[in-house]
Amino acid sequence: MKRQLAAVLAADICDYSRLMGEDSEAMLRALRRLRAEVFGPNIASHHGRIVKSMGDGWIVLFSSAVDAVSSAMRVQDRLAEGGHPDEPEIRMRVGVHLGDVVEEENDVFGDGVNVAARLEQAAAPGSVTVSEAVYGSLDGTLRPSFDDGGAWELKNIERPVHVWVRGETQRSIIASRTKSDGLKITVAPVATTDDRYEVQELAHAITGDVTTYLDATIWMSAIVSQSKGDAEYLLQLSLRSSGDRLRLDVQLTDAANKVWLKTKFDGSLTDIFDWQDSVSEELSGQVLRTIFDAEQSRLSSTSEAELTASDRTLQAALALELLDPQSLEKSLSYVVAALKIERDRPDALMLGLIAYGCSQSAGYSGLCARYEGHAKEWSQASQRLFDVEPRFELNRIAGPRFDGTTEPHEQRRVLEKLLRAASWDYVNLCFCGWEFVFLGLPEPALDCLHRALKLGRHSPWRLAVLGGLGIAYIQSGQFKKAIEVCNEGLAVSAGYITLYRVTAAAYAQLGERDKALAAIAEVLKQMPEDTISGVRARSGYQDTPGTRLYFEGLKMAGLPE
Template sequence: MKRSLAAVLAADVAGYSELLGKDTEGTLVALRRLRSEIFRPTVASRRGRVVKSMGDGWIVLFQAASDAATCALQIQDLLARDGSRSELSMQLRLGLHLGDVIEEEEDVFGDGVNVAARLEKIAAPGSIAISDAVFGSLDGTLRPSFDDAGEHDLKNISKPVRVWTRGSLPGRKVSGVDASQRPQIVVRPLETSDQRDEVRELCDALTGDLMTYLGATHWLSVSARDTGRRAYALSGRIRASGGRLRLEVRYTDPEQTELWSTKIDGDLANAFDWQDETAETLVNQVMTATFDSERRQLDKLSIADMSANQCELRGQIAIDRLDPDAFASALKYSSAAITKDPSLPHPFALALVSYLSATAMGYDEVTEQYASSVPMWCAAAAPLVENHSLLRLALGVTTYSQLREPSRLRSVVEYALRQSSSDFVTLALSGWSYIWIGDHDEALDCLRKAHVLGGKSPWALSIQGGLAMASLQAGDDAAAVKLAREGLNISVGYTTLYRILAAAHAQLGQDDAATKAVADALRLQPDDSIASIQARNVFAVTGAANRYISGLRKAGMPE
């Protein structure tokens, strides 16, 4: 008998008996796909352990409530995406609780299991119900994903349980989003001939990581199998000999031309670290190869020949440097996308975020020609915000830049995170929003998660800059210096990083380094000053508490 405290996930296929009655063979095929392509890889990628399987249901244990909640969110999001474009239309009900668990032989029971199972029963198909114990263990990026459903009396549970739910949000169709217009990547489940459970679980976990990280952007459509569309494809095999591992991976473009292949060695004794490092390496290579391939194809077309979706993708790819040329391209392509199809929400979001970011950085030569368009973009975008968290957030930040109402922006950010807690663009913009209103710990939570999911995307530099700024404002000047320097290794034209360096060095008393960083910033923007920086930024925190501005003063930035 083994007793432990664990986060318990109870999962059940909604309406399974009815599905079997309608189409027994098709239901069994769909269930096998659900298990092998979505449930098992996602559970493994979050360090979960299936301790009981009931055919159409599972009990899974996690060491951390955050891993259990993240796993539940990812499973429902993957099911919603997959079900919207294929015959796989199964829905799961998920329940989560943190409590005592007793494992004996092949059975598991205890308070943790009982409450999780009861929560699963009250969850709607496609939704998640979690206990207050789980909710209290989550960080600021996960809590907004759940709504307070109040106290509930659960069958055979002595005390009422406060329940938090994520309802049908993952499965709602976002207006104007057409997955067929996005580059598709098929992540085929990694294979192995090794019969050991730990090697097979490693294959599942790494497959789940790849699908999670590559799927954390609306620019890519990620699937576990071919859907008949032109698609990039990632396939691989893990070979094992004793404790040694070798992963052989191949990535091809939609014409089945190999873009790259690689071999990554490791050892089974350090499987968790190897899994994390390998996932990061592969995601970096896949995103780089995909965006480079798409850029090459799109650069062959004139704007007149591009679709609205193609214009928006080209604008997103352009934003990776955060210098004036990058924002000029992002605004050019996003405004063209809006003209071509004003019913699409993403181009409005890109245009507004690019305009606001360029304005905050002082790139007036870029923004001046679009200033008159911003009110029209806001008016046209307002009817499109239903179920589109990023556009709602972009509009919220635009309103905040004009009205400076922190509480209003905080509400918009929380709503955005509730709908899209795994979208790294939403996380990055939410992190910057928290910086502006002075919630620096919340900002770091968002930006760290954004870095995990999108640290190799075109938004990587914005995420890096946000982490540096949030660290400075939170008082970790050494981290701010390190992060800013890492960002400058990516792009020397991102002026904000020089200003962060100057402020952080000044706060540390490193006057020579601070002076040099100010000089570097003024070399790129000679007319910059404390007054102009304050005028174009939207910080709610003022005075000495704003360590960015006070640090720039100490560093010698002209008033």
């Protein structure tokens, strides 16, 4: 008998008996697809462990309430996107509670299981219902997704349970993302003939991890599917085993079945979790580098007249790699070309506003002057597309933030709306993290940016995330951590000037004057006209105690007022 405190996820399929009665074969196909493509990979990649399966429902244990809720939300959002046209639509109810559980033989008991099961039974189809104990454990990226449901009387539970609800109508409004018309990769579920539980779960976990990393690139979307569909690339993975020895065979092919990558990874069940993490990261990096090079080669060999709006948009996304003036200008020029071909293309508009906003915040005034007219046109066009791309709503607060006409509470309202829409979306997390930095709110900024960094370890936006983390660390008084993340970024690109500013301010706050002066010297080398007032005005920083730490550090480091 094993007793522990755990986050318990209880899930079941709505109308299971009716669906089986109407067409059992189609329903069984849908169930297999659910387990292989949606439920299994999401649960395993969030470190969940299925401890009980009832055919139409599951009990899953997590060590973290954040992982349990994140997994539940991803599953519900994935189901909301729809399944195979020849299979019945599956909807689920999910409840999550944090409490004691007891495992004995092949069953699990305890308060955690009882309450989670009753929450699931009382939940609406498509929703995620959590207890107060779970809600209190969530970070600032997840809480906005839930509404206060009040106290519920649950069957056979002695006292009322205060609940929080993420209803079906609150699921991701960014399900149809701006990347949907761009480059796609299908990740086939990792295949294995080993029926041992730990190997099966490892296969699910690698499937989920790799898909998550590939999907957080801004220039490519990834989905788990047994069918390639209309994707340009297909990643096939096979996990073999012999005793404790493991081998993951990898093959990446394109639409014409050309093999672009064929490799293998060896490991052991004795260090299964470390191996899962290292393989998922290394494999994702190899796949991304391979596709990046392949697409760059394809685009460079295509004549100007043959390049489509989708091609130009992909060029703009690929150019956002180092966040220096040269890469930003390339990205902006490609956006202009894409929008000449296809006016009001959402993904191109989004990339244009991103590149221009980065240029403006970094202080590249010449670049901004050249594209100011375009940026105004893009901003106006984005206002017509809120229903297509809700992240455009950030433009409602970006401009006014610079001139001080937007109230901080209005900015927070928009950010919470975006987090409510998709707290797992990489681009969303980057945007919101930086906006919290400008508001001088380091705690939610760190929540957003840490989650973004975890998802987008191989994204070119990693530099921007590290810069935002550096400022948020300074705002929270963690100066050594600010230096650590900036050094990590500078090892990738010495052209991202924000990292030098943050390093200078952090060293100055630590009293290491020589290092602070050296960092500011690099800033002024790249941008001789830079000033503290310019930095403040370009990004519209709110005057808070944390923000004052940043600007005081810049002043002590020698940046002119």
